[in-house]
Amino acid sequence: MQSSCASRAVLLALLALASVAHAAPFGTGCGPIPFKAIAKAHAIDKSCGRDGVADTPEHRAQNRAKNNFCAAGEPQAISLTQFVDLQGAAEAAGVVFGARNRLPPDRSVLVDLIDDGLGARLGEGRKVRVAAYVVDAKNSNRSKGESVNCNKKGAVNNDIHISLGKHPDDDLCDTVTAEITPHFRPDAWTKDNLIGLGARPVRITGQLFFDASHKPCSNGQGAAPQRVSVWEIHPVYAVDVCRNRKLQSCDPNDDSKWETLDSWADRQADPDEH
Numbered sequence: 001m002q003s004s005c006a007s008r009a010v011l012l013a014l015l016a017l018a019s020v021a022h023a024a025p026f027g028t029g030c031g032p033i034p035f036k037a038i039a040k041a042h043a044i045d046k047s048c049g050r051d052g053v054a055d056t057p058e059h060r061a062q063n064r065a066k067n068n069f070c071a072a073g074e075p076q077a078i079s080l081t082q083f084v085d086l087q088g089a090a091e092a093a094g095v096v097f098g099a100r101n102r103l104p105p106d107r108s109v110l111v112d113l114i115d116d117g118l119g120a121r122l123g124e125g126r127k128v129r130v131a132a133y134v135v136d137a138k139n140s141n142r143s144k145g146e147s148v149n150c151n152k153k154g155a156v157n158n159d160i161h162i163s164l165g166k167h168p169d170d171d172l173c174d175t176v177t178a179e180i181t182p183h184f185r186p187d188a189w190t191k192d193n194l195i196g197l198g199a200r201p202v203r204i205t206g207q208l209f210f211d212a213s214h215k216p217c218s219n220g221q222g223a224a225p226q227r228v229s230v231w232e233i234h235p236v237y238a239v240d241v242c243r244n245r246k247l248q249s250c251d252p253n254d255d256s257k258w259e260t261l262d263s264w265a266d267r268q269a270d271p272d273e274h
Contacts, residue, residue, distance in 0.1 A: 024049040026183050030070035034237035038262050039184035044157045048150035048183075055147075058103035062212060063148040065107060066234055067181065071127035071207035075237075076116055077252040078128050080166060080228075083176040086122060086208070087216055087229035089113045097212035097230060110210050122208065128233065129205040131242070131252040132164035135175050137194035140225075149182060157182050160191050161225060162236075166247065168199045172226035173217035178204045178233040188262035189239060196268070197241060201250045203258050205238040 026045045033039050050067040054060035090097070090113065096104050104110065112121035122128070139155035140146070149158055159182065163175040180189050194202070211230045215222060240258035242250035250257050 026050065026067075028069040033184045034069055035184070035186060038186040038188070038260075040187050041184060042156060042182060044149065044152060044182050045184060048152065052146075052148040053150050056103075058105055059100075059147065061107055062103050065124060065209055066148045066179075066211075067183070068125060068207050068209070069235060069237065071125055071237075073127055075127045075129040075205050076118070076120070076122070078116070078122065078130055080130065080132060080164070080176050082114075082116075082122065083229040083231045085114055086210075086231045090210060090231075095210070095212070097210070098215045100213050103212045104210075107210075124208055124210050126208045127205070127237070128208055129203055129238075129252050130164065130176070130178075130233065131201050131203050131247060131250050132166065132176075133168040133170070133199065133201055133247065134162060134194050134197055135165040135168065135170050135172065136163040137161070137191040139191055140179075159234075160185075160189065160194070162194060162204070163225075163227070164202075164204065171220065173220050173222055174228055175226070176229055176232070177211070177225065177227050178206065178236055180239075181235045183235075186262055188265040189236075193261060193265050194239075197264075200245055201242040201247045202261075203238075203240040203242065203250070203252050204233050204236055205240075206233040206236040208232075209234040 026049055050064050051060050052063040054063050093109055095109060096102050107124060110124035113123035116122045138161050139158060140161045141158040142155050145151040145153045145158060160180040162178040163172055164178060165175045209232050211232050214230045216229050217226050239261040241261055241264040243257055244250055
């Protein structure tokens with residue numbers, strides 16, 4: 001009986017510690033949020049830390065990677081094809097993925113995974129940007145939440161999932177994913193504004209992340225969320241809208257071709273003021 005009571009006490013203590021951990025305020029661990037100038041505080045920022053609610057070390061490490069706002073330096077412009085190259089390299093390296101309970105025990109293998117073509121390496125944690133069309137955008141996990149966001153329900157507490165393609169009407173199995181987290185999400189960063197861009201390219205900046213909870217499409221088919229690679233830009237650090245409509249006229253390295261999504265949304269709301 002005493003042993004049973006002691007075990008129960010230990011379990012309750014561990015649960016209490018876990019509750020305190022995810023109830024802590026969210027912090028980057030490295031300084032201001034990358035989009036500090038337009039950041040908007042939300043209730044989840046005060047009650048869900050970087051680890052979210054994790055039940056294994058692997059899960060905790062993945063949640064922390066999802067919440068990494070610390071990728072430094074100039075962003076490397078990459079192509080959608082390089083997401084496919086990264087997928088192949090991860091599989092060749094024997095990285096475990098494909099389900100919530102199949103996460104890599106050591107994420108260091110995901111760092112510096114392939115040559116970026118410019119004398120450096122690409123992998124998880126690298127700050128990158130990509131120019132593409134928004135094929136779809138939606139609020140994820142509204143009904144049940146997800147562990148990285150402490151299982152909180154509702155659109156305001158969960159990610160915005162963006163499917164990016166080479167063409168506006170690409171099949172979802174040919175797209176790559178970017179995700180905007182709920183933490184300090186700016187008012188203009190909404191699925192409606194992203195969908196409202198129509199056939200106008202976006203430039204998404206953020207860190208490369210390997211979402212081991214999912215699988216890529218195979219032979220044009222796959223479980224939702226469908227994508228060509230489970231490598232993502234997650235979390236998103238910046239969203240810009242191209243001043244042109246043709247992707248080939250939207251050089252991701254030429255800032256003169258782009259305006260911020262919040263500036264674009266402001267002009268749409270008050271066209272007579274600009």
